[in-house]
Structure formats: C-alpha cells, structure tokens
Amino acid sequence: MAETASRTTSDLIVERLLAWGVDTCFGICGDQINGFFEALRTHPGMRLVHVRHEENAALACVGYAKFTGRPAACVATAGPGAIHLLNGLYDARIDGAPVIAITGLSYHDTVGAHFLQDIPSDRLFEQACMFSERVMGPAHAVAATDLAMRSALMNRTPSHLAIPIDVQSWTAEQDTPSDKNVPGHTSLAVQPFEVVPPAEQIRKAAEVLNACRRVTICAGAGARGAGQSLERVAEALGAPIVKAGLGKDCVPDDSPYTTGGMGLIGTPASHEAFDDCDGFLIVGSSTPYYDFWPKPGQARGVQIDLNADRIGLRYPVEVGLVGHAAVVLEALLPELEPRSDRSFLERAQQTYRKWWKLIGEQAASSGTPMRPQVVTWELSKALPDRAIVTGDAGSVTAWAGRLMLREGMNYSFSGTLCTMGSALPYAIGAQLAHPGRPVIAFTGDGSMSMGLGELATLAQYRLPVKVVVLRNNSLALEVWEQTALLGNPQHGCELHPVDFKAVAEACGLRGFRIQEPAEAAAVFREAMAHEGPCLIEAITDSYEAPFGESLKPTHAEHIAQAFEKGEKAADAMARNLLEKDRVAMSPALQQHHDALVRRGRV
Secondary structure, three states: OOOHHHOEHHHHHHHHHHHOOOOEEEEOOOOOOHHHHHHHHHOOOOEEEEOOOHHHHHHHHHHHHHOOOOOOEEEEOOOHHHHHHHHHHHHHHHHOOOEEEEEEEOOOOOOOOOOOOOOOHHHHOOOOOOEEEEOOOHHHHHHHHHHHHHHHHHHOOEEEEEEEHHHHOOEHHHOOOOOOOOOOOOOOOOOOOOOOOOHHHHHHHHHHHHOOOOEEEEEOHHHOOOHHHHHHHHHHHOOOEEEOHHHOOOOOOOOOOEEEEOHHHOOHHHHHHHHHOOEEEEEOOOOOOHHHOOOOOOOEEEEEEOOHHHOOOOOOOOEEEEOOHHHHHHHHHHHOOOOOOOHHHHHHHHHHHHHHHHHHHHHOOOOOOEOHHHHHHHHHHHOOOOOEEEOOOOHHHHHHOOOOOOOOOEEEOOOOOOOOOOHHHHHHHHHHHOOOOOEEEEEEHHHHHOOOOHHHHHHHOOOOOEEEEEEOOEOHHHHHHHHHOOOOOOOOOEOOOOOHHHHHHHOOOEEEEEOOHHHHHHHHHHHHHOOOOEEEEEEEOOOOOOOHHHOOHHHHHHHHHHHHHOOOOHHHHHHHHOOHHHHHOOHHHHHOHHHHHHHHOO
C-alpha cells in the first residue's frame, strides 16, 4: 500500500473499493488511465484481470454481479476505451446488475479543448449509469467512491467514476479540500433490507387470486432466489410456472410446476397456460414478449416487483405488490386458499412432458449436420452438479431454453439488451466469482466470432470454463426472424466458416469438435472432466427452426410469404418445420401447412 503522505487519488479509490469488498477489476491499460493502473499495481489485494476488449470487461462484471449480487469493477482509458465499456454497462443497467466502472479523462485543464481522446465520459455515461461523476482530486475520491458503491448496491445499477489523467496521480499536497468537505464524513455502513408491501395490500392480492379458478404464474429475473417460495405458491394455487428468459433458473426445468420458457422461443405448454388462464400472477418480470401473455381483460392480475415503476407496465393488474419476491410470496402464501382442483396444472404438466418427449425424439436424430437438439440433450446430461451456464444472443438463446437445468444450477444471459458475444465474458466473471463451481459458456458462431480474444484470457488465467459453440455458419436467428417476422427471404445472414477448435488450441485451450450425433455424449463427458479451459465446437444445422412449436399463425403465414418471394433455403426450412410431431403441437403450422408444403416444395 502507498505511504499515507503520498497516497494518490487512485490509491484512495482502490483502497476504498477494497474496503467495500470489491476485489476484482477487469480492464485494459492505456495512456489516460495508467495513473490508476499504478494504484492497481501497488495494491495486490485488487485482482486485475486483463481482458482483450473493454466491452468484455464490462460484460465480465455483469456476469460476476449476476451470479453473486456483488459488484466487480471495470476500467478503461479515455475516449475509445471508455466508449467500448458502454454496451456492457447498458446491459448491467437494463438487467439490474451492480457494476463499478472507472475511466480516464483528458488532463483536468484540457477537458473540452479538443485534446487527444477528449470525450467527456462522465456525461456520456449518465444514461447507462445511475451514478456518474468526475473525480476532482484526492479530497473528493473517498466520498465519490462511497456514493458510487451505495448507488450500485442499492439500485442494482452500474456506477461510474471518471478521473482526469493528471488527477489520477495527485496527492493530498496538491489538493485543498473545501470547508464543506468535512474529513471522515462518510462511512462503509450499509443496511441490507427487505421490502414487503402492507398487509392490506397482500390481502387484496390474495382476494384476487382466490377468486380465480385457473391461475398462471410468470416468473422472471426478479424471482431468482425465490424458487422454493414460488413453488409453494404454485402448489397452493394449482398454478403452472412459466419462465421468462431471465427467470430460467428461478425453478429447475424438472420442477413439477414449470412449463418452461415463453415467447417465440417458448413451449406450447407455457402458451396454453397463458391462453387459458383467468388469473395471472407476475413475479419479477417485465419481459418484452408480453404479447404472448394473457390478453388484457382476459385474466385478473397481480404483480410482484421490487421496482414500483414496473407495476402495470406490461399488464393491467388490479393489485401491485412492491417488494422482494421471496418475502412477498411468503407473506402471500397464508392468505391463499389451496386449490383442490388440479386439472389446470395437470394439463400444463401433460403438455410440457409431451414437448420434452418431442425434444428427445429430435435429439435422437442421426442426420448431419446434426440438429441443435442433439447438443442440448447431451449437454444437459453432462452438466456437472451446481453448474453455472451463461447464454448468448441469437438462435443459441432458443437452444439454451432446451437445456435441462437441475436443482442448484444457475443460468443467465444478456436478456433485455440481447448483446451478442456476452456468454464468454459472463463466464469469465462467473468463474472468478465462483472458482469452485463448473462454468459453461453456451454460445453460437456469430456471437463467438465477436469475442475470440477472450479465449486467450481463459488460458492466461487458467480459468476452467468450458465453451460450447454451436457452429452453423449462419446468423440463424436472423434467418428465421427475417422470414417469420417480416415475410422476407433471408439476406446478409451467411458467416464465413471459422475453425473454432483450431483457434482455441492456438490460444492455449483444449479443443474438441462434434460432427456426428453419436459422438456428442462421449465428447461432453471428456470435456467436462478436463481440468482446464476447453472449447467444444458442434457442427449444427442452420435451418433447424428455433421456434417451430411456438409460432403464431401470422409467423407461419409470413414464412410462407418468404418462401414465395424466393427464400433460397425454403426446402430445408420447410422440411424441418413440417416434421410430423412438431406440426401436431403447433396450431399455427397446422393452419398454414398446405401453403408451406406448396411453397417449400416439401
């Protein structure tokens, strides 16, 4: 630690972060942040993880925070380095992850004077970070750090400190505090809290739910950690639990209450539960795919959310309960009247089992390139206990929904921002936060191509992350979105093939490749047993429909229109879509079957 008399602004910030329990910093050095890097060098208690791109530094912090609830720090130089952080910080802001960002600025007396990399990151970050402040000197450093930490922890958002390059190295002798800056006026005191609504509001919510015969629960990110309470409420109400994407691990996928995911990449059981319910309990979700929810007026609604401004955002609920999901659910439980009629839940369970049977049959395919269901089916069986799985954006998001997570496993991805390339940096953050747990990054070739450099980060720090890459040489989700959402043939979706196994080996990882379905089980077993980091490249079919069973009629109609306009892969797409058992589970495919057959030349 630096001598007291010569402690710099940067020393004071690093020491205060350590006092708050922040001991990991992801980033890249640069000329306008190097004064802060000197403080990192002289404070070995702060672990520096040198990533290959600043965006991944911020995303690694998000992964760290999502799987711990605690912040890590990310650091970047001024100008382009700081700008690169923004995508990860917006991911943190939107998904509710506490993160501390530190960036350099131009010299304090050249700010705004068109100097080198003169970008005012304190102002630039104001929309991404609830707290964003320029540090004015050593006298300001501790108070600014305390405010940044409190904002991040209490609001579950990123905070940002911008430090001019010369101010980074100032000592107390170079800075005169004002009379209003009373020495020692801040502290590390923080009060954990739980928010519970008034008892009368709980009773009103129970009255609404008790009056309904068929209640469906939608659980999102706010329900994570409340799984046991959620299942007890589901048992009392005889209610299926539908999981929004960020709520995938709120209850295990083999829970007797869940129907799995929702939305375009969801399950038929979830959509039946939405379509047929007369009561709707929303727990910690503001998913943008609420067009799959019950129609407004169809079901009486109750919503639980820690953010009061989310109440009524997606559905016209009658009662809002502001608070932490677990404690609110436990307060609600004694007021609920247990259902004797289990038929609504049982029908949802039956449809869910039927859907998993279909996935198993698809996974038994022996064709090549293999179906992604082969990968998810065999990977699910190979996942070690207590595994942490990080997902990515693209068609791989849909296939991650087919992973069977067991009790004690965790999962997250860039949910609302849908940042491609986030799985690997998330996994880096998660592995550093939980060195004793297995961590698997589940990604696609489009997203993996965006962050190949972080494979070298795994090797440099010997992080035993297992990276699973679905390689189909296509931005496959965009193929289906261009056709199903717009009725247009695909354009601009092809990817030049990348030998990810070779790239991984060049970076110092063990590389595996799966080309035949029969190889998958053995390869995953060997990869999961490998002590260090490794990459498993699976060659998959780009035209396997990621949302065949959950299409709406308009989507099927649009696909037929795209075929008629000249979609070049119409034959392959139609063959996959019109698989007999898939059609049997999809009213949309049944309705437009003839048009798809005719235009897809099946």
